[in-house]
Amino acid sequence: MKIQQTIKQNHLGLLFQQGSFGIEKESQRVHADGSIVTTEHPTVFGNRSYHPYIQTDFAESQMELITPPQKNLEDSLRWLSAIHQVVLRSIPEDEYLFPLSMPAGLPPEDKIQVAQLDNPEDVAYREHLVKSYGKNKQMVSGIHYNFQLDPEFIQALFKLQDKEQSAVRFQNDLYLKMAKNFLRYQWVLLYLLAATPTVQDNYFKQGNPLKAGQYVRSLRSSQYGYVNAPEIKVSFDSIEQYVESLEHWVNSGKLIAEKEFYSNVRLRGAKKARELLNNGIQYLEFRLFDLNPFDQYGITLSDAKFIHYFVLLMIWLDETVDQNGVELGKARLAEVALENPLAPTQYRQEGEALLHQQFAMLEEIHAPQEIRDIVQQKLQQFADPALTLGGRLVQAIEKAGDYQRLGAKLAQQYKANAFERFYALEAFDNMELSTQALLFDLIQKGIKTEILDEQDQFLCLQVGDHIEYVKNGNMTSKDSYISPLIMENKVVTKKVLHKAGFNVPQSMEFTSAEQAVANYGLFEGRAVVIKPKSTNYGLGITIFQQGVSNREDFAKAIEIAFREDKEVMVEDYLTGTEYRFFVLGEETLAVLLRVPANVVGDGKHSIAELVAAKNDHPLRGDGSRTPLKKIALGDIEKLQLKEQGLTVDSIPDAGRIVQLRANSNISTGGDSIDMTDEMHPSYKALAVGITKAMGAAVCGVDLIIPDLHKPAEPSLQSWGVIEANFNPMMMMHIFPYSGKSRRLTLDVIKMLFPELPH
């Protein structure tokens, strides 16, 4: 089949460019100086037997970060970023991720702990590797790049030919073409992207083969890296030959298992190679890539895209190399690996020719301009080796003194970056902070997560066969549908809570003063607040805190309220402080006090200065991309100051609390203070009861309580419930302004997956 013609004539260019991507990135955990740690894989990452994102590779210290399959590389890199942020914020304070492939500060071999996996086979395999290759070689890290062509593309191609009758064989041949051509031309990628020019002496058992000050392009892809013995040759000429030759090496005992065959291309889609005969190759894994230390996640988006179009080129080429071509490619790779990274490669001409072919392909398939620009840059790197990744790295190592020092500096910088907005998961910053927090925990604990709708905060979680959906952080299947419907309706909520025996303030609305006063008898002796239905800055409000004791005062208050509105409400008045109880299932997990925006005077600074200083708090920002909001100094705040005889330039006395808002909302600069441990347990039990009465699994209950230390009593004087909220905010509890953080997202996961160990 003339593939280029087929694609062009049938306008398959776009389909050709679609596919699925996955990235696996290994990294050593290191000390601040870049030397490898000897601690165990942190338990905070849950169980490695099913963790889809965070694994260990060869050693306990060698983490493997795995992105789930994505339809575009932008999303793959977002996941890679998110997994990095989770890892960097979860490993011990004094540990870092080493950004270079070659390990530094290797511990003595007996201190290198092989990964402690549950499966005995996995452990046995690693022990075999130790014997065959030694531990040090296994400590080298890299990136594996998984790519699947769009199945619709393969199907379309299959339909457009009639030579091959079997769809599976057709698919296998297509992927084998990609694999063989890749192995033939992989040296080009190595030239451009290699980043393992040197390593410390103790890496070598038989002494450093490099001269002092000598750099190469890639130790990792050279004979000194983690490669099979030269005699291990596996044929890619057909899938049958591949399977047979691979099985031959395993049966002869030269390989302990098929996976010990370290080809830079792996055929994926089955546990055993033989299954590929029937199942077909599903995708390819390219294992050539060194970590790019200049990118905090080990690979840049543009390099990832370049690799994508490079492997497409392997399909696009008219030729399909045979096994001889494969061996030629491997030999060329070995040669280029040991070239001087600052010198031109001996195969420059072939490399440039290939990139020109890539250029022609991009033209034909209408690839985005962005990709052409990237290929253009790569072409320049053939002319100037100093621009290659290896070339740049050698210069940076020279400048830093040695590669361990360079790696340590970058590792520290990357870890600091991950803490800059420690409450967010930056790659998913277009979602709510609470969903970001939940995603953080899901990644940390290893729960398979699919983002169904970013804008709508809709996630699909899966553990084994157990699927759960989550919207907006805590809306789940655990709540019944009627609960939010009840809570949405304030009248119904009051009726239900009242019926269930909870203290609910009652209120009545009046449309005339006469009618209100005629009802005086209903309110006599009760603590009530009389207010216009729509309140503005508290105008027209009268509070009878000790109870209304005479009709004249009541009538006067009604009259004042009617000056502000055509409707007036008389409500039970609750004295006390409002607290938010976050209830999940049988437990009040958090209690929060919200304090109106304020500053505390120091006798030196003006209110404007105090506000500016308070606004420097790392949690304060716009209030949507940050857990807390900066205090504004707008009209409302200035009016509030004026009522206290102050302006923004006033300098309040030391210790004086200056309130800048009447309302306590976090969204207007209020402070959130965790009071979970201070609150008397009787109120926590009430909040759980109220949640049950609402039929809810997750509920934010607002109680007014005069004294949080005294046990709750049955009367409205002791406490009253003013609201029950579904989908209650979590961020204010997770990141309060002061007091203990309550990681509620973990409790949501626990609720959804009780079968998991917690």
Add this chain to the structure above:
Amino acid sequence: MKIQQTIKQNHLGLLFQQGSFGIEKESQRVHADGSIVTTEHPTVFGNRSYHPYIQTDFAESQMELITPPQKNLEDSLRWLSAIHQVVLRSIPEDEYLFPLSMPAGLPPEDKIQVAQLDNPEDVAYREHLVKSYGKNKQMVSGIHYNFQLDPEFIQALFKLQDKEQSAVRFQNDLYLKMAKNFLRYQWVLLYLLAATPTVQDNYFKQGNPLKAGQYVRSLRSSQYGYVNAPEIKVSFDSIEQYVESLEHWVNSGKLIAEKEFYSNVRLRGAKKARELLNNGIQYLEFRLFDLNPFDQYGITLSDAKFIHYFVLLMIWLDETVDQNGVELGKARLAEVALENPLAPTQYRQEGEALLHQQFAMLEEIHAPQEIRDIVQQKLQQFADPALTLGGRLVQAIEKAGDYQRLGAKLAQQYKANAFERFYALEAFDNMELSTQALLFDLIQKGIKTEILDEQDQFLCLQVGDHIEYVKNGNMTSKDSYISPLIMENKVVTKKVLHKAGFNVPQSMEFTSAEQAVANYGLFEGRAVVIKPKSTNYGLGITIFQQGVSNREDFAKAIEIAFREDKEVMVEDYLTGTEYRFFVLGEETLAVLLRVPANVVGDGKHSIAELVAAKNDHPLRGDGSRTPLKKIALGDIEKLQLKEQGLTVDSIPDAGRIVQLRANSNISTGGDSIDMTDEMHPSYKALAVGITKAMGAAVCGVDLIIPDLHKPAEPSLQSWGVIEANFNPMMMMHIFPYSGKSRRLTLDVIKMLFPELPH
């Protein structure tokens, strides 16, 4: 305590007028001729052991309709109306409710079947009554009127005095005052509202005591009614004396139980009178009232209001009569009962004086004008006895020939009324029809129901301790919260269904023709519809029913679509008919076909005439107060006709179907056709599976199916799901235009209360 002064000075007038009301109304089930039936209580009304609304009184034929307690009489009468409509539509087609208190066409005594109650005590009691009074007297029907003062009013009064230290005693004394004064002045109500002037001869065992053509005011309240032996005197002087004297008669065997004491006032709030000493009287039951045959529910709202203010007057009066006064009142009642209804009463002066006192009270407590007008009318009836209910009834009986004939005529008329809008529950017509249908079933089956919010269609249902909430007819606790959230989001719905393996049409959106055509490869060979994102009258739509076969056609269709909108969609096209599957739990309960508004020609009438005739269908109306909507003849319909070369004046050939709309919505005049029995079970099973995948308990699934008789196959050619809806419409299934009705509201009840027998 000077009660009038206390109320005035403390402005308790409004509180005084508040209270709680309940009405119990007995009615005989009769044949079309007004004679009493001998059939059993219909099983459709469920179990009498707990039914709160529909009971039997003495005999199987004697229904008792009971309204739940309400805070105002308007609501009491709405419930009374609703219960009547349920009863009248549920009893056998040839049975009616007799609107008069005195029975007509009494069967021989051995054919009168005593109510078949579960409780043996209840049966024994009735058997005793048969022995003591004979069956006929027990067949007399009436209205019992329950009234409770606002507890806050009693509490306020109690606080304003210091003579009585016990709140319970205070409350008992207040209700006793009301009871005693009522017994003293009850004859006034009798004069105004009595409606049992005559009865058939066979009612009497010892011959008719009335002369031929003689009418009295109230046989029911006379010695010929259902009253205790004259020696049974129970003291109302104090609660202790009441309890002791009542217990005396029971202990002496003159009464079989306390409830055999047929006072026109009963002290309520305890099972045994003695408990009232500690519990206090909670409310009074007034049993004086004959059925008003001129009102289809037995009592008018204005009479109910008059009675309310009459019993308030009994509290308002300065005096409290003693037992002598009670006996005087009873004697006067007996006298007035046997007066000629068309002659003035001998006690006119006392009656008018009392109503003048009532007038004065209304003034003092600022009662609504409406009440004063009612009292004014009653005053006139003292001057003109012909205006009293009894007076009017006698005239009507004379006109009809006899009271049975009058009763039969009215009974038929009232039953016809109840069927006028048989799909609605008129008293609750401000709620959705589906909620009305549910309320109908709840009343019929005897499930305690509270309307929490009418506007919001929020009900609270209770069976024993089991409480369930329902909103909009089928939104309940059985659905999980996440289900509607999934269904609300079309993108997420598609992903979830696709993942679960259901046939979901895929769609893609494009913002440029170039981009769309570049994707041609994705659609080749697939049946697709290409359309502008916002469609107007189907402009710009191209359908490739056999699959797109070449790029040029595809590009042309894309170009046409882009003429209409800036965004164009390419969607899998499903050939077939759309059916709505209503799924509840494990079962598809109904399948509906919706057909666009249409008429069928007859070769004689114009389209306008055919539409008018079709619109006469009883189910058609505005579409919100009726299950179906009238076909409009607006611009859209006229355009639709024009496309077929027709106008509203065209006369289509006999049998020709003329479509008036492109869309099949019921809300634009479409027909709903039940197809439940026709649909192949495989599709019903699919709809259940889709519902499960949505995590829903109740779901409306829209499937496109080319052949409903063929079993479902896995491909999109065989069927596809296009939508899943939470809170699916029920009325179109309950009242389809053609085909079988599916009473889904009963299934909702069954789902909520599986413990009930169904």
